[in-house]
Each structure stands twice: as structure tokens, then as C-alpha cells.
Amino acid sequence: MIIGDYHTHTTYCDGVNTPEEMLKAAIEKGLKYYGFSSHSYLKYDDSWTIGKDKQEDYIKEILDLKEKYKDKITVLLGCEYDLLSENDLSKFDYVIGSCHSIIKDGHYLSVDHSEKTFVENVEKYYGGDYYAFVKDYYELLSTAADRKDITFIGHFDLISKYNLGYKYFDEDDERYDRPMCHAIDRLARSGKPFELNVKATFGISKDGMPSTAKWLDVLSELNGRIIINSDAHSTVRISADFEKAQEFASQNGFYSTLFLTENGFEENSFYSLDTEYHLL
Numbered sequence: 001m002i003i004g005d006y007h008t009h010t011t012y013c014d015g016v017n018t019p020e021e022m023l024k025a026a027i028e029k030g031l032k033y034y035g036f037s038s039h040s041y042l043k044y045d046d047s048w049t050i051g052k053d054k055q056e057d058y059i060k061e062i063l064d065l066k067e068k069y070k071d072k073i074t075v076l077l078g079c080e081y082d083l084l085s086e087n088d089l090s091k092f093d094y095v096i097g098s099c100h101s102i103i104k105d106g107h108y109l110s111v112d113h114s115e116k117t118f119v120e121n122v123e124k125y126y127g128g129d130y131y132a133f134v135k136d137y138y139e140l141l142s143t144a145a146d147r148k149d150i151t152f153i154g155h156f157d158l159i160s161k162y163n164l165g166y167k168y169f170d171e172d173d174e175r176y177d178r179p180m181c182h183a184i185d186r187l188a189r190s191g192k193p194f195e196l197n198v199k200a201t202f203g204i205s206k207d208g209m210p211s212t213a214k215w216l217d218v219l220s221e222l223n224g225r226i227i228i229n230s231d232a233h234s235t236v237r238i239s240a241d242f243e244k245a246q247e248f249a250s251q252n253g254f255y256s257t258l259f260l261t262e263n264g265f266e267e268n269s270f271y272s273l274d275t276e277y278h279l280l
């Protein structure tokens with residue numbers, strides 16, 4: 001059963017549909033909860049984030065929609081907060097803590113903008129040492145553990161976006177493992193759930209990213225918790241492939257996902273009574 005989707009974008013940042021179009025689609029798909037999570041403003045690049053002076057408009061529009069559709073769906077007002085942002089987060093129901101860039105020697109280096117930029121940055125600022133970039137990425141992401149205003153962690157392994165087939169670094173090498181495990185440990189201790197991001201996990205590899213399988217496995221050993229989200233930038237992607245994500249999570253140590261209500265997280269078992277079982 002799919003209950004909610006909390007990582008979604010609109011025309012306020014880099015999405016293609018308006019908030020109302022997204023919400024209507026979520027209602028049609030039968031969701032009980034829907035969360036809006038525009039990208040927080042970033043001073044060094046606002047081409048894909050909410051505009052500098054648009055946050056109040058965004059908050060007002062989402063709260064108006066929440067009221068307008070309250071008999072059909074519960075709307076939560078959220079934000080995908082980049083760890084290099086400086087937004088006021090006090091008005092949000094929940095905050096996704098994500099890392100899209102890191103700072104190196106005063107330069108903002110994108111992790112996921114394009115493969116070309118990724119490679120150029122590692123060459124120029126790390127002398128081609130991908131493991132040093134990986135380490136800095138996981139170190140920055142792990143600081144989310146100390147942020148009380150962050151509700152859960154977004155696309156934990158974004159650093160592996162262009163690394164399918166271990167194209168640039170070996171994810172079984174301890175220079176990858178050590179910083180990854182350290183970040184998992186620190187974040188899991190803080191009690192924050194990790195997002196299983198459908199777009200990041202299946203967008204490039206239809207079978208799911210090996211990097212995601214890896215952290216799921218480590219997190220499950222630590223009794224960590226996950227929440228499945230689409231990262232939809234258009235109506236068609238809302239809650240798409242959630243069953244596939246559940247299957248993937250269950251193959252890597254998880255039996256349930258969380259969903260977020262106005263009163264906090266609740267658990268949704270993959271094996272609830274309305275699940276269809278296929279016995280082999």
C-alpha cells in the first residue's frame with residue numbers, strides 16, 4: 001500500500017508542474033499524504049532552487065492548497081534543504097537534508113549537475129582523486145546528524161550518480177566504504193530516517209543502484225529506518241515505481257517503510273494485510 005510521497009518538486013524550483021497540478025495527480029493516485037519539498041535557495045546557483053524572494057509565496061500557496069483539498073488529502077509543507085543553504089526552516093512541517101554540492105578551497109562543486117562537471121571538478125580541485133571527493137561529500141552529509149531541523153536524509157548516495165559499473169571509483173574499496181559507513185553510523189545514531197529515492201535509485205539503473213543496495217544493507221544492520229520517495233519533478237512520476245522500491249528494500253534488509261503524518265512518522269509494513277502475495 002502506498003500512503004504518501006514527500007519528495008516532490010514544482011515550478012517553484014526545477015519541476016515542470018504547478019503545485020496544484022501535482023496535488024491533483026497525487027489525489028488521483030490515491031495518496032493519503034502529499035509533501036511539497038522545493039529546493040532551498042542557494043546563493044551560488046539559484047537556477048534550480050526556489051527564488052531568493054519566493055519562499056513566502058511558496059509557503060502561502062502550499063498552505064492555501066492544504067486548506068482547499070483538506071477533505072481529499074493531507075498536505076505537508078516541506079523543503080529539500082541543501083546543506084549549503086541558509087534558509088529559515090521554522091515554517092516547514094518537515095525538512096529533507098540533502099547534499100548537492102560541496103565547498104572545496106572556496107569553490108562550490110556540484111555533485112550531480114552533470115557527469116562532465118563532476119569529472120572536471122575532480123580533476124581540477126582534487127587532482128583526479130575521486131576518493132577524496134567521496135570523503136568530503138559524506139563528511140558534509142553526515143553533519144545533518146547534528147541538525148535538529150532536518151527530518152530525514154535525501155538521496156544518501158548521490159555521489160555515486162555517475163559511477164554505475166564503478167566507472168570512476170570502486171565502491172568496494174575501503175576508501176569508499178569507510179567514509180560511507182561513518183556517515184551512515186553518525187546519521188543513524190541521530191535517529192534520522194534515510195530516504196530511498198526512486199529517481200536516484202532507478203533513474204540510471206533499472207535494477208537499482210549498487211551503491212543504494214550497499215547502504216541499505218549497512219543501515220538495516222544498524223536498525224535504521226527508511227522512507228520511500230519519488231523525487232518527482234512532474235505529475236507522472238509521483239509515487240511511480242514504489243512497489244519496485246519496496247521490493248528492492250526488502251531484498252536489502254528492510255521489512256517496512258515510514259510514512260509521515262502531521263504528528264510524525266508511522267510505519268508501513270511491506271507485508272500488510274492488503275499486500276498481494278505471490279507464492280512460488
Ligand SMILES: [Zn+2]
Pocket residue numbers: 080098100154155
Ligand atoms: Zn536532491
Ligand SMILES: [Zn+2]
Pocket residue numbers: 007008009080231
Ligand atoms: Zn529533489
